[in-house]
Amino acid sequence: MRKIDTRDFRRATRTTSREINRRIVLNLVRDHQPVSRADIARRMSIGRGVVTSIIQDLIDEGTIYEGATGHAARGRRPTMLYVRTQDRLVVAVDIRFSRTFVMLSDFAGTQIALESFETAFDPHALVVDLTSRIRRLLDAHGARGRCEGVGLVVPGMVERLTGRVLLAPQLGWRDVDVRDALAKGVGLPVQIENAPMACALAQMWLGQRGNTTDNFVYVTVSDGVGAGIVLNGQLIRGETNSAGEFGHIPLDTNGPQCLCGARGCWEAYTSNQATLSRYLGRELVPLWGGAVPHPAGGLTIEDLISRARAGDARASEAIVATGHYLGVGIGGIVNALNPSQVFLGGEITGAWDMIQPAVRAGILERALTPAGRKTPVVPEQMGGFPRLRGATALVAAPHFAAPRVA
């Protein structure tokens, strides 16, 4: 039940009904391919005549295509329909602290090529570097005409309207334009988004079928702890595109020093650095204090997991403690937003088997309702490149989303 904003609405024209039904048909093909016209008509409780006409539109437009005829027990065989994704390409870019990843993928999120290089901290230098690399990548795969855009994921705050990066502490960026500069360089439209929101988009649009609902939170744990929120099938961006900053919800205002200046933030208990610091018995070291940070003397969270698996009890303890605190925070999120499930991404999911019981115990401590206590927590499968898939979704999703109306 949405309220109509009388200062910003879209009225229906004589083609609105068709636009709506066209999108529904497209999504039905996407979710049930291979599928026949007659089957779509049944699923929509609509005449087959209308489906014929809509499908013709979509074929002319090039978004779907006819495949081989299927098989039927009796009667005429159906002609199967598919969404055209294989030759509609996207360049996905994930800018991270140490390295930048560039992936060429199709609309379904299938990886075609992947490369990475050291991140240049100067934004201008990075854009120049990226531009030439993307050009080379597209040419190498003869993908110039088939690429529909670039999706760009950054570890920081993005201003939605202008595409500027307002603050990216890990990169030392402050109010920097990357989107428009890159768009100009590669001659393709560029969509930009922060990492947790991109991960949520990836889960919503490219998640495994059946595993995705339209009411979930995607928690990302790495250098920072953030979340992408999806409610009613919509990514929640907030008023200034900064929704989902759960990382600095306090667990204990007398707790460990957080890099944000406050004490006892969720992030100060659960970020990769926090876990490493707990293991090393050190305080967290501010990242953007000036010098380039060298987290935990070269020890990474993956190293820590390896040590734990090799039998280092103190490593295990540090990791399991993080799991417990993750659960406590997730319990709070469950209370606040009552999602149907919570996805968990980040390097720590490599130790999911170790932390799962602690995570669930943490949720039990905090979740108020019986339904909330049962909320499933699903770890990201390793090697899934959620941020890169999110970058792909940034470009592909608008072609499949419900038309805006009223």
Added chain:
Amino acid sequence: MRKIDTRDFRRATRTTSREINRRIVLNLVRDHQPVSRADIARRMSIGRGVVTSIIQDLIDEGTIYEGATGHAARGRRPTMLYVRTQDRLVVAVDIRFSRTFVMLSDFAGTQIALESFETAFDPHALVVDLTSRIRRLLDAHGARGRCEGVGLVVPGMVERLTGRVLLAPQLGWRDVDVRDALAKGVGLPVQIENAPMACALAQMWLGQRGNTTDNFVYVTVSDGVGAGIVLNGQLIRGETNSAGEFGHIPLDTNGPQCLCGARGCWEAYTSNQATLSRYLGRELVPLWGGAVPHPAGGLTIEDLISRARAGDARASEAIVATGHYLGVGIGGIVNALNPSQVFLGGEITGAWDMIQPAVRAGILERALTPAGRKTPVVPEQMGGFPRLRGATALVAAPHFAAPRVA
């Protein structure tokens, strides 16, 4: 950008365009009345002919009516249009710990009659009592045929589908049917919702024009602390209608004992009982321990505010401390959801002038972004009966909401 749920969608029929435009016209009349057909046509960038036809529909249906002709500098005078709200009535019911309030109001939320009586704790007895009182109220105002429904607000968890109250600790209710029993009794449709969500609905649908956005959080502070969340013009209910339970987000896991069993919940710092306990130097006493609770020996939060105004420094301190903790929690909400504003309801807003600086200071401590730090906090004006207005909105809003499509 919403994803279409292919298991649950609404396709467009040949009347969908009309339904959409009809709702837009209705809302334009609502927001700009008195308004002429020609003016609506301009605001919608549509031909006047279409408006004529849609307006005729709405007049026939009885949702709007023609008033006197307006004035124009030149040319034919416009006939002004108004939404029919005066003789479309709603019975709003607010069930609270000690008393139950019943209000007869029109669709615009205007109060016609208001009465209250002591809450019977037995659900069945309360329903019987309510039924006869509502019948009497309707008869006394000759409102039988003009009443379109009953809105019921309860202090507890409501199961959306069945209308059952799953848990209302203050009333001692657990899995109780009130909606259907009351509907049967009064012969009218009954809508039920929990208090914070109803307050948010009231703000969204019946808030002062210009003061309301479609991206806000309504925080209610009374015996418990909860919130109603509105994002993208939609009330966020969550998967099992329990979204908005921010009351048990921890501020400090070693903090004061909360009634929920955990320690240091936001509620344990900011509820009316918490404020009173801080003043009295006592621990919180569990409400649903068995015996009927007698909060703080008869001292109420209103009393405390009076004492503070009369110069009781310890009362002031207790209240200002609550304000500070409220700000800290609101800062967390601002980080999590990035609303454009936060509304604050509850008895404590009677001391808004005293707590405002502390609230803002609390937000400053926690809010991460410059935009977030500026998020306005708006106190409920006293005597506004937000819960009762929310009950009205429960019945009235569906007539004005955007049609569900795709």
Added chain:
DNA sequence: CGATATTAGTTCGACAGTCGAACAAAATTG
């Protein structure tokens, strides 16, 4: 093998809207 039944997909006229232009109505201005 041919008639029948069944399912897929197309075509077409009826109906429900929007779109835009022409028209009638009602006011002001010169």
Added chain:
DNA sequence: CAATTTTGTTCGACTGTCGAACTAATATCG
């Protein structure tokens, strides 16, 4: 009183859904 301006209505063209009739293709049965 004529010209002008604005409001509101009417009507034919266009775009869509709706439903029934039609064609196409296949399996089954006597």
